Amino acid sequence: MTDQLFDALIELADDNLVLGHRLSEWCGHAPMLEEDLALANLALDLVGTARALYSLAAEVEGKGRTEDDLAYLRVEREYRNLLLVERPNGDFGHTILRQFYFAAFMEPFWSAAAAGSSDARIRAIAAKAAKEMAYHLRHSGEWVVRLGDGTDESHRRMVAAVDALHHYTDELFVASPAAEAMAGAGVLPRREAMRAEWDRLVGQVLAEAGLTAPDVPWPQIGGREGLHGEELGHMLAEMQYLQRAYPGATW
């Protein structure tokens, strides 16, 4: 039980950190100042949630590891994040669509956890994250509509973004053995149970944006087993550089 709770928390923490890190790459480079601030806010939310989840995982594990040990001292095969969140930022449209797909899952997921988790610590993390995700969902959903509907160029770019990212979305609903066990124990919501709400939210926004979800003959799945694309390793090499170069130092 403890091992599985630890594993399930790490999966969620990795999703949040990896996506938060990706968003933080925009800082200083966004299409307009207001979005620079907004993307930094989203990144801060996700990094904050990741920290809470890693800390809880470390506590559950009880081996004296810290949030930073978990974030900085695991290699890519040990990272358990979804493939969707590690995708490179691409253009602003890709970043926004990736955020929208993620938030359309996490908002209902955290809301369900806040209401129904048997673990009070998870309810607390989830309550905060659910509120944040409601904002991410609104912000990214509005942008998907704006960009899908805006100009010929923005529409073309959003079609390309849907094409590039949609086949990573099935993985949102896949439960690892740890996630399955935690759902069975009432600690975390069942991922598959978010499907109807996700379909509704995504269907509505894509329709309003004049975009269509493509058929996905072969969904990309593997992050929960540490089977990533090639980009994650580079991201971790950058992120972990100081901890790796100066082992044991305090920062």
Add this chain to the structure above:
Amino acid sequence: MYSQGLIGADGRTEESPEFLEAFQRRIDAEEKIEPKDPMPAGYRRTLVRQIGQHAHSEIVGMLPEGNWITRAPTLKRKAALLAKVQDEGGHGLYLYAAAETLGVSREEMTEELLAGKAKYSSIFNYPTLSWADIGAIGWLVDGAAIMNQIPLCRCSYGPYSRAMIRICKEESFHQRQGYEIMLTLCRGTPEQKAMAQDALNRWWWPSLMMFGPHDKDSAHTEQSMKWKIKRFTNDQLRQKFIDATVPQAEFLGLTIPDPELRWNPDKNDGRGGYDHGPIDWDEFWRVVKGHGRMNRDRLAARRKAHDEGAWVREAALAHARKRKARAMAAE
């Protein structure tokens, strides 16, 4: 951050003596000048230039520190740095808004920056080469910015002074955070301490240059002081900064890279202060004129963000227009 001693402000003005005297009486009475109030053209021009340079400095200043967000050594540091850089963007936003009250648009100011015509604080044309630079920037660069900016909270122009009050609170938080990074490094391993010393060596002199040329070489200080846009001269502010910072460096166990730095009990009207060695003004002007290590890269990064974001801004406008048209058609 970060106003640098204002460069190239032109306070010349052509109003009638009666108008100027009436204006000066309001200034001398410490009345705040508000956007719709009559003001001399030179006052307006000086402020547009100063607030614009200040806003650009905040925005360009996001780049050197942004360079370490993805490499911050702990999650706490990562979040704090991201929040700090975000604050600087927010400062840029308030300041552009303050400048807009004087009749210049953010778009115009941005065009000037991207065309290389508008100045920003030269300190950001130096590269961030190690994590300790993030500490040194917070401690020294935000620290110098505070020295410059606290008097600006009392600036005669209302919108600028109000923006500065809000900004100064955040800057002093940045300064403490930067110092705390330095303290952690100085209490860490020998390699970390060497990293901190190296950062101080590289950032010390550029930080002193942030206050601008010596008073004797600063052409426009006098008029700006008379209009209470500026309250202290460049040299006064620089001296305050040095006097405040040297003991902080001593507490860290770091050495200020100035062999001529000495306590002088007669300075500051007998209260004492530090004498310092000569500042390399050739370097200052070289960097101001575009030949620092990072000048080209900074502008290139701003231009790239602007150009690559054009389709997003256009799409947002187009969508807003379409929505309006659809709403009207539905009525």
